[in-house]
Amino acid sequence: MSAIYILCLEDEPEVLDNVVRDLGEFEDTFPIEAAGSVQEARKIVADLTVRGDRVGVILCDHIMPGEDGVSFLVELADREETVATRKILLTAQAGLESTIEAINKAHLHYYVAKPWKKAELVQIVKAQMTEYVLGQESDIRPFLGVLDSERLASAIRQKGLLTDE
Amino acid sequence: MSELPPVTSHCLGTGLVDGRSDSAYPLPSLEEMLRLLKASGAADSILKIPAGRVLLEEGRPNRKIHLILEGRVRLTKVDFGTTVLIDELGMGDFCGLMSFSSGMCAFATGTTETEVTAAELGRDQFDGLMATNPTFVQAFNPILIQQLVARYRRMVMLHLDVAELSRQLAQERLELKQALTSLERTQDRLIEQEKMAILGNLVAGVAHEINNPTSAMLRSAANLVDCLKDLWQADMGTEVEATYFRIGMEQGLLSTEEQRIRMRDLAQRFPHLPRSFVRDLSQLPPVFYGELLAEVPSKRNTDIPTSLQRKILAFQTGRMVRGLTLSGERVENLVHSLRNYSRKSGGVRQKVDIREGLQDTVLILGTRLRPYTLVMDLPEIPQVSGDPGEINQVWMNLIVNACDAMGETGELTIRCGEDGDAWIWVAIEDRGPGVPQAMRQNIFQMNVTTKQAGAGFGLGLGLAISKGIVEKHGGRIEVADRPGGGASFRVYLPAGE
Numbered sequence: 113m114s115a116i117y118i119l120c121l122e123d124e125p126e127v128l129d130n131v132v133r134d135l136g137e138f139e140d141t142f143p144i145e146a147a148g149s150v151q152e153a154r155k156i157v158a159d160l161t162v163r164g165d166r167v168g169v170i171l172c173d174h175i176m177p178g179e180d181g182v183s184f185l186v187e188l189a190d191r192e193e194t195v196a197t198r199k200i201l202l203t204a205q206a207g208l209e210s211t212i213e214a215i216n217k218a219h220l221h222y223y224v225a226k227p228w229k230k231a232e233l234v235q236i237v238k239a240q241m242t243e244y245v246l247g248q249e250s251d252i253r254p255f256l257g258v259l260d261s262e263r264l265a266s267a268i269r270q271k272g273l274l275t276d277e
Numbered sequence: 278m279s280e281l282p283p284v285t286s287h288c289l290g291t292g293l294v295d296g297r298s299d300s301a302y303p304l305p306s307l308e309e310m311l312r313l314l315k316a317s318g319a320a321d322s323i324l325k326i327p328a329g330r331v332l333l334e335e336g337r338p339n340r341k342i343h344l345i346l347e348g349r350v351r352l353t354k355v356d357f358g359t360t361v362l363i364d365e366l367g368m369g370d371f372c373g374l375m376s377f378s379s380g381m382c383a384f385a386t387g388t389t390e391t392e393v394t395a396a397e398l399g400r401d402q403f404d405g406l407m408a409t410n411p412t413f414v415q416a417f418n419p420i421l422i423q424q425l426v427a428r429y430r431r432m433v434m435l436h437l438d439v440a441e442l443s444r445q446l447a448q449e450r451l452e453l454k455q456a457l458t459s460l461e462r463t464q465d466r467l468i469e470q471e472k473m474a475i476l477g478n479l480v481a482g483v484a485h486e487i488n489n490p491t492s493a494m495l496r497s498a499a500n501l502v503d504c505l506k507d508l509w510q511a512d513m514g515t516e517v518e519a520t521y522f523r524i525g526m527e528q529g530l531l532s533t534e535e536q537r538i539r540m541r542d543l544a545q546r547f548p549h550l551p552r553s554f555v556r557d558l559s560q561l562p563p564v565f566y567g568e569l570l571a572e573v574p575s576k577r578n579t580d581i582p583t584s585l586q587r588k589i590l591a592f593q594t595g596r597m598v599r600g601l602t603l604s605g606e607r608v609e610n611l612v613h614s615l616r617n618y619s620r621k622s623g624g625v626r627q628k629v630d631i632r633e634g635l636q637d638t639v640l641i642l643g644t645r646l647r648p649y650t651l652v653m654d655l656p657e658i659p660q661v662s663g664d665p666g667e668i669n670q671v672w673m674n675l676i677v678n679a680c681d682a683m684g685e686t687g688e689l690t691i692r693c694g695e696d697g698d699a700w701i702w703v704a705i706e707d708r709g710p711g712v713p714q715a716m717r718q719n720i721f722q723m724n725v726t727t728k729q730a731g732a733g734f735g736l737g738l739g740l741a742i743s744k745g746i747v748e749k750h751g752g753r754i755e756v757a758d759r760p761g762g763g764a765s766f767r768v769y770l771p772a773g774e
Contacts, residue, residue, distance in 0.1 A: 125530040125532075126530065126600050126603060126604055128533070129530055129596075129600065130600070132556075136553055136556075137553075139551075139552050139553040139556060140551045140552055140553050143552050144552075144556075145537070146533045146536070146537075147533055148532065148533045152533060152534070175644050175647045175648065176647060176648075177647055177648070177649075177650065177651075178648070178650065178686065179686075180647075180648055204644070
């Protein structure tokens with residue numbers, strides 16, 4: 113079975129380290145990949161695609177040297193292999209213009225302002241990954257323990273995959 | 278023209294009193310005129326007229342003429358609703374002469390200013406005299422001509438006066454315009470100074486507020502290290518954990534690439550281990566792998582032993598303390614730079630390290646510079662003498678301009694160097710469209726901007742203010758094309774004290 117990854121993109125090593133650490137509880141179900149630049153993230157996405165793996169959720173920093181996060185999210189939204197990826201922007205900037213651009217063009221699903229709280233970040237990633245799994249996977253039972261079980265269970269009931277018995 | 282007599286009320290006078298005359302025709306004296314009038318039987322009409330009486334009304338037909346024997350008459354004219362005094366008549370002058378002889382409506386209003394004694398002639402009387410008395414005609418014509426000449430002269434003089442006034446007015450308007458421009462400049466500069474002063478106070482306040490929690494954080498991190506060491510010392514058999522903690526503190530973060538490679542290797546060697554554990558393990562220096570892997574569970578029992586968990590936790594704790602310390606120090610440096618940047622020197626010149634100012638400016642601009650590729654080449658150069666806050670403002674203006682010129686992304690280069698013994702230079706170079714030759718002359722002037730209205734910066738003041746500051750420090754600022762495209766702004770400042 114192909115793996116569903118969480119991709120974290122952030123140019124500040126200390127910040128990236130903490131993002132990955134905070135999402136540690138997902139790692140054994142959804143492997144985490146960390147990238148320090150858009151270039152590296154692009155390569156990771158390409159490698160995963162070649163192996164048949166997918167990116168379920170991307171957490172992306174906003175302003176980075178060279179290429180910025182929003183335009184990378186736009187790029188991902190335009191590509192077949194990442195069009196379904198749930199996109200979260202992590203930013204220290206509260207700029208309205210770029211937020212609007214990100215939401216409109218990159219089909220941004222969530223906007224997280226730095227500094228974040230662990231519980232909040234875990235909750236957001238869980239909700240987004242649940243949406244990804246519901247939209248993309250035919251068998252969602254393996255994720256019941258890790259993701260939003262209530263939401264998954266009700267979806268299973270609707271599809272008739274699981275009964276209340 | 279200057280030999281003409283000054284314009285006074287006497288120009289209108291007939292000169293009967295003193296007999297003075299420029300005319301080729303001899304003017305009759307007052308006595309002569311009176312005698313003529315008496316002889317013609319008009320002398321009965323010598324009247325005493327009280328003050329304030331209107332003898333002649335502007336715009337109305339005039340039926341009488343008065344030869345003033347005593348007292349004064351004011352001639353006024355209404356102009357745009359205002360009554361303007363145009364002349365004053367006295368002894369020997371005729372009031373109503375022009376309108377009377379031309380038959381046109383009165384040009385001005387004549388009002389007695391004092392009690393006036395005058396000989397009054399009606400139209401019939403006057404016409405009678407003119408028709409039947411050649412002596413009267415002979416005496417009267419020169420008076421008429423004299424008056425016309427005087428009025429003509431006066432008109433010419435007025436034209437000259439108007440021309441002179443217009444010239445003075447234009448001059449004054451020019452001076453006012455210059456004064457206004459200069460005031461606007463001063464105002465812009467004052468506003469800018471005021472803004473910097475407010476910013477300075479704000480920064481000083483914020484810096485203080487940030488410094489306290491940052492110091493507390495840094496101290497806590499340091500004390501945490503001592504506490505943990507004591508804890509491990511007190512608990513026998515955990516010295517090894519203290520070692521792992523120390524390694525965590527000392528070892529820098531792996532690059533994402535390096536960590537990926539290590540994780541892949543470990544996952545290949547131990548495919549039964551969960552990825553989260555592999556990640557934790559991969560962060561440790563490989564020299565520890567041998568020791569740690571001895572404790573790694575076998576394929577049959579994947580429970581990770583407590584002793585191994587504790588070592589990894591100790592290592593992670595060390596990493597977190599390191600992260601805390603490094604981040605705290607970054608905040609500390611930022612606050613330091615902010616304070617340096619907005620430092621007010623109070624006009625006192627001091628030694629300024631240009632490179633420090635450039636680095637502070639770059640640090641403060643932080644996020645704004647992130648999208649650009651920043652190349653800094655700052656070899657050691659002599660210090661300059663000046664106001665650090667003001668000089669930093671120049672770097673701020675030039676760097677922000679360079680970024681704005683490039684748009685979303687591009688290569689920003691900041692270099693410095695020495696030019697002989699006496700000068701140092703700083704070059705701020707972008708990869709934007711460059712400055713067209715035609716604009717280089719006025720780009721340093723007030724209110725000249727190539728930026729679109731509404732941009733965050735770009736009132737057209739930046740370069741003008743920068744130029745002012747640089748010149749105040751005895752330097753100069755130049756713009757040129759950057760080889761390979763873009764603009765290069767270069768500031769020269771005198772080196773040394």
